[in-house]
Amino acid sequence: MKKLSLLLLSLLVISILPAQKMFLSKTGEYSKLLKHPYLDQLIQSNSKLDAIRKDSANYNRLLVILVDFTLEEPDDFNTTGNGKFQLEPDPEYIYSIGAPPHNRQYYEANLDALKYYYLAVSAGSYELQYDVYPKDKVAYTLPKSMGYYNPPGASSELFVSRMEEYFKTAFELADSLDEEIDFASYSHYMIIHSGSDWQHDISANTPSDLPSFYIRVGDGKEAVVDNGTVLISHSCNVPETISQDFYISQSNGQNIHNGYGALNSVIAHEFGHSLGMVDLYNVYNSSPMVGVFDIMDSGGSGILVDELENGDIVYVEGALPTLPGAFSRNLMFRDNYLERGLLKEFPDFPVSSELSLNAISAMQNTTDPVPHTYKIPLNAKEYILVENRNVDPDGDGGTAVYGALDGRVVLYPTPFEDITPPPPTYEYDYLLPSFIKTNGSAIGGGILVWHINEAILYDEGQTDSFGNWTSNFDANTVNTNFYRKAVSIIEADGLTDLGSEYSMYWTGTPYDYFHTHKPILDSGGLFVNWSQELWKPELTPNTKPPLVDSFNMPGFYHLKQISNPSRKMSFRVESGLFDSTQILDYDSATTITGPVINSGFSEWNIPVLKTGNVNLLSNNNGIWQDLMGDYTIPFSSTDYPLQRMDINQDGFWELVCIENNQLYSIDWANDDLIVKTITFPNPPTTTPLSMDNSLIVGTDEGIYALNNFVESYYVSIRGIKCLAGYDDKIIALGENYFKIFSTVDLSLISEFSLPESFGNIEPLIYTNPDRTITMIFVMSNSGNLYRLYQNRLELIFQNHSNNTPGQLACTSLGDISPVLFFGIGNQFYALKADGTKLTNFPIVSYDTVSSWESPMALQLNVDETLFYPLRGSGYLAVDKYGKIVPDMSLSVNREHKSDYLFYNQQQQSLCWYYTDNSGKLYIHTKNGISTNPILFAGFRNGASGCAIFDFKDESTSSTEKYAYIYPNPVRKNYFKINLQNYYGQTKLWLYDISGTLIRNLVIPETLNNPRDFELSTKGLSSGVYIMILENGCTTKQLKFAIEK
Secondary structure (H helix, E strand, O other): OOOHHHOOOOOOOOOOOOOEEEEOEEEEEEOOOOOOOOHHHHEOOOOOOOOOOOOOOOOOEEEEEEEEOOOOOOOOOOOOOOOOOOOOOOOOOOOOOOOOOOOHHHHHHHHHHHHHHHHHHOOOOOOOEEEEEOOOOOOEEOOOOHHHHOOOOOOHHHHHHHHHHHHHHHHHHHHHHOOOOOHHHOOEEEEEEOOOEHHHOOOOOOOOOEOOEEEEOOOOOOEEEOOOOEEEOEEEEEEOOOOOOOEEEEEOOEEEEEEEEOOHHHHHHHHHHHOOOOOOOOOOOOOOOOHHHOOOOOOOOEEEEEEOOOOOEEEEEOOOOOOOOHHHHHHHHHHHHHHHOOEEEOOOOOOOOEEEEEEOOOOOOOOOOOOOEEEEEOOOOEEEEEEEEEOOOOOOOOOEEEEEOOOOEEEEEEOOOOOOOOOOOOOHHHHOOOEEEOOOOEEOEEEEEEEEEHHHHHHOEEEOOOOOEEEHHHHOOOOOOOOOOOEEEOOOOOOOOOOOOOOOOOOOOHHHOEOOEEEEEOOOOOEEEEEEEEOOOOEOOOOOOOOEOOOOOEOOEEEEOOOOOOOEEEEEEEEOOOOEEEEEEOOOOOOEEOOOEOOOOOOOEEEEEEOOEEEEEEEEOOEEEOOOOOEEOOOOOOOOOOEEEOOOOOOOOEEEEEEOOEEEEEEOOOOOOEEEEEEOOOOEOOOOEEEOOEEEEEEOOEEEEEEOOEEEEEEEOOOEEEEEEEOOEEEEEEOOEEEEEEOOOOOEEEEEEOOOOOOOOOOEEEEOOOOOOEEEEEEOOOOOEEEEEOOEEEEEEOOOOOOOEOOOEEEEEOOEEEEEEEEEOOEEEEEOOOOOEOOOOOEEOOOOEOOOOOOEEEEEOOEEEEEEEEOOOEEEEEEOOOOEOHHHOEEOOOOOOOOEEEEEOOOOEEEEEEEOOOOEEEEEEEEOOOOOOEEEOOHHHHOOOEEEOOOEOOOOOOOOOEEEEEOOOEOOOEEEEEEEOOOOOEEEEEEEOOOOEEEEEEEOOOOOOOEEEEEEOOOOOOEEEEEEEEEOOEEEEEEEEEOO
């Protein structure tokens, strides 16, 4: 049990009245409010509602109307009060905050408090202006009683219709009685009604109290004012008071008075909706999802404590609302934050450098502000927001509050220091979870990390009975699934308490922040000092918690070297396995890049192509610089990935681009752009192929061989889908054939018919260094893999799913090469050359493979790493053991754009570069690499689609022949035989249990050992079968069962 006496400070009153400065303590307690089950239905789609312009002249203007109800005669026991505002002091109300009289002056003071709150939220840029009506009477009296508008046990339909009636009647009544109100001059509207609200009826004895809410009505339900010229479709609704259901509890012999509250938090929350924020709690079941860290969840539930003259304690709820979290603040003030440098969005801040982060609760110098939020991407739809939350940024031990009207209203937090008049501060976060020192002062906070999923926010939603679709964001249903939150906090302790119905820490804890060291606490749980033991100084894919997206894919950028809690914290953003990252913004979604070429002024240049222009980046001591600017080109885009070739044999690479039926060659051999054009009768159907001195171009009608921009040979062949080549041979793949031609004169060497549709997957060629082994691999559009070896075409892998396959790649992996690797759906495979799956493969990912980008492979240090491209979100890194390598996986915001690898032997550096969907070019560099680490370079292996490795396989501990069938029993439509030390051809006979021969075949020889061979169960019924294997002089008998 906490010792309250250690946490309490008395209330001090300054001689300046009617305002006063109050020193209140925090309890660490929070009030869990009731949530009305139908409030989410008050947010409706309205086609005539124009988005409130944040730059409009009236964006900071709020109209508030006071309304009461017909006098309850006799009193309605289902409501708080009698339908009227309490205008006289109440001797039974024992505390100042929230005390009556509740007149217009009282609400104007509360609105002043609202103004100070949003000045803090906006870092001083948003100053609210308000008007309260009526001016000549207490309130506008509605024609019905409060109980009419919220009858006990009302259905959802009745509740919504009565709230809409209440809303419409209130504004139209004000319009009819006060012609001076210029409704069009306001962007925001608020109703304050007599009585308390439904959410604070903890005794559940006044069910007809109106709830606090924000309403947005549908078409035709608007309040019609100003002679029909203005339609009001939205408004906040807040009560006269939240104080009700008073009771006394006891702790350590002290009486604690409960039920007292201030309007500050309720008004701040509901007005937040009008400014564009959404509820972050679960609006369906009322569960907190981000706890007290945001006013749009439970950030208004904090309790201040004061000691009365008789020694009793009073708990006061809602007097000090916590600030909105980073996501909510950005909804309102993102553009303003960016303009002032308070928000930094990647890539507009340096990677691998120390970054400063100011506490959002700390007022700072406006001339040289320190950012209070950083935005860092996870994938195309997800990102994190990094902010500094601190309970006592000025370090004076706590937060005092400055009151108005003899302390009845808390205006703003103010320093402990004796300053006259007490100035406002931004220390609204005083009630956030923190540690308490022995003197009762608070310490703590740190970096809070928010995970935002825009796919859930904006791409998912619901459709109403009329067929109208509304996104989760517009419907105010962003966090209705604990396991799929759109806005969540990455809790530093790795425990998902926030939103969990099984956790007692629903508000959050002091261990949810990231910072360097753990605290030292005494036996009573009070803070002594920071220890030297590390707490959470970093957030990476390998930490607990990990930095991953909703597909469990690692974030490419990591947080490192996070400092201890303070007014200004520091941290670094590191970029995965790379040492540095350069980002150049070309501000065009069409921007693509290509392979490194040389030019007359630099050995290494990265080309950047965008609509009608090309740029060339030069490498200067490891830094890529755009020194020449734009060059105009006679085409707008390229239909296929850029290729390079020294077509004219002058020692300089040309870039080869295709647009429609024209091929463009561009180079900078003479320090200036040279463009040559070749026109074909039909558009090329695939990326041109560079082979020695020839450029091979395939169209729907045939193949062209170009030498020095002149057509040397042509062969007529229809339907070319893909090209590849090795040595002096060209592979042409069609939908149902592939043919091998000579590069010398395009003469046909051999051709093969294919049993199904091909052309979506690029062919792959493997050869060993001395060319004694050559294999050609082609994958069908359905994902079946065929191998041409020793002039025999065989199916070596069959896709038994309906999922789409990705591109093929080849590498050496551990003791085995070649290894073919690719993805199908969300399964990622690695196979030997004969189709045998490697141990621990396939692995299953949360995301699916990209069918467009090609896999890559690198050997950094000793181990090889496979990089499988994911659909629109980056690359999944996998090691030779079939384990995902989080800190090497890459998050990339791009689709249908090629990535490139470049190894610079002279600088001993590796670059991985690409453009994203917004037109930014990313160049990631890793230094200190003495040998070329590139095993497979993506599309066509960076050249012609040929991979060269020694042929090798895993060693076996025995020379004895060994065979088994798996799985056994067989329940699928296929099974496999694993063969060890079976060299050459193997004959197979299959018998049923009666001894009848069912099937016989020959398993072709392979160079791999051990190996798998797949058989179909088609035509086989359930039962027991005998298989006989004959290899050389050895015969093996296997028994297995089929269960169908």
